[in-house]
Amino acid sequence: MSDLVINNLHVRINEKPIIKGLNLTIPQGEVHAIMGPNGTGKSTLANTIMGHPSYEVTEGEILFKGKNILELSTEERSHLGLFLAFQYPVSIPGVTVANFLRTAVNAHRKAANPEDKGIPILEFRKVMKEKMEMLKVDSAFAGRYLNEGFSGGEKKRAEVLQMAMLKPEIAILDETDSGLDIDALRIVSEGVNTLRSKDLGVLVITHYQRILNYIRPDVVHVMMDGRIVESGGPDLALDLEEHGYTWVREKMENGELA
Numbered sequence: 164m165s166d167l168v169i170n171n172l173h174v175r176i177n178e179k180p181i182i183k184g185l186n187l188t189i190p191q192g193e194v195h196a197i198m199g200p201n202g203t204g205k206s207t208l209a210n211t212i213m214g215h216p217s218y219e220v221t222e223g224e225i226l227f228k229g230k231n232i233l234e235l236s237t238e239e240r241s242h243l244g245l246f247l248a249f250q251y252p253v254s255i256p257g258v259t260v261a262n263f264l265r266t267a268v269n270a271h272r273k274a275a276n277p278e279d280k281g282i283p284i285l286e287f288r289k290v291m292k293e294k295m296e297m298l299k300v301d302s303a304f305a306g307r308y309l310n311e312g313f314s315g316g317e318k319k320r321a322e323v324l325q326m327a328m329l330k331p332e333i334a335i336l337d338e339t340d341s342g343l344d345i346d347a348l349r350i351v352s353e354g355v356n357t358l359r360s361k362d363l364g365v366l367v368i369t370h371y372q373r374i375l376n377y378i379r380p381d382v383v384h385v386m387m388d389g390r391i392v393e394s395g396g397p398d399l400a401l402d403l404e405e406h407g408y409t410w411v412r413e414k415m416e417n418g419e420l421a
């Protein structure tokens with residue numbers, strides 16, 4: 164089983180505690196959503212899972228495939244089957260989407276088998292074409308420089324395409340709290356829904372309920388002050404939409420939550 168298991172995670176940034184005892188399990192094959200107000204540590208969690216160096220883990224563990232991944236580099240985590248879609252993807256002038264994808268696919272193959280000579284170009288083109296058709300990406304997209312002059316929606320397309328090519332077992336999608344227009348939301352959602360399978364676990368991180376109109380999660384978690392304070396089915400997202408985060412905060416203060 165390739166579940167992602169987070170136990171009692173504590174994370175600091177610049178000495179300031181942000182994540183304070185977070186517990187979360189994402190089973191392979193399930194789609195989970197984390198919702199929470201701004202500044203609560205959602206992106207900190209995503210970045211910590213991928214091993215961003217600015218985030219200092221002071222306590223706890225993150226287990227994946229029987230390993231505590233906190234001991235691994237970002238690259239090793241990626242090769243192990245974790246995927247993080249960046250909230251703010253960088254552009255790489257001079258590197259086409261196709262080249263970028265081929266480099267990423269080859270790095271994964273080499274990590275799995277040091278003898279690997281890389282995916283043959285024709286095979287690569289065939290697989291990429293299949294994935295692009297599946298995700299309804301225009302064929303001209305492959306020849307463009309990665310993220311250069313991309314709209315928000317195109318950046319998201321590039322991410323979802325990368326996810327389709329790398330076939331992660333756990334994918335983490337950290338959505339911007341404001342920047343994503345409805346088109347971009349739909350692209351991400353359709354992509355995730357297309358890739359949804361028993362082999363893929365997904366963690367969708369979002370401030371707004373609206374993405375969950377498109378991706379129906381199996382489980383919704385509410386994050387407040389650096390911890391998961393409530394978990395439930397998809398209806399929990401609707402409750403949040405209706406009552407807002409103050410409702411959760413009141414429940415917390417009344418001692419009704421963890």
Ligand code: ADP
Nearest residue numbers: 176177181200201202203204205206207208217
């Ligand atoms: P969310 O994604 O839930 O909006 P973040 O994880 O981005 O929250 O931020 C959590 C807290 O960490 C916020 O108080 C934010 O100001 C702080 N923070 C985030 N990044 C940094 C940083 N690089 N340096 C200092 N504080 C940071």
Ligand code: MG
Nearest residue numbers: 205206207340
């Ligand atoms: Mg964030």
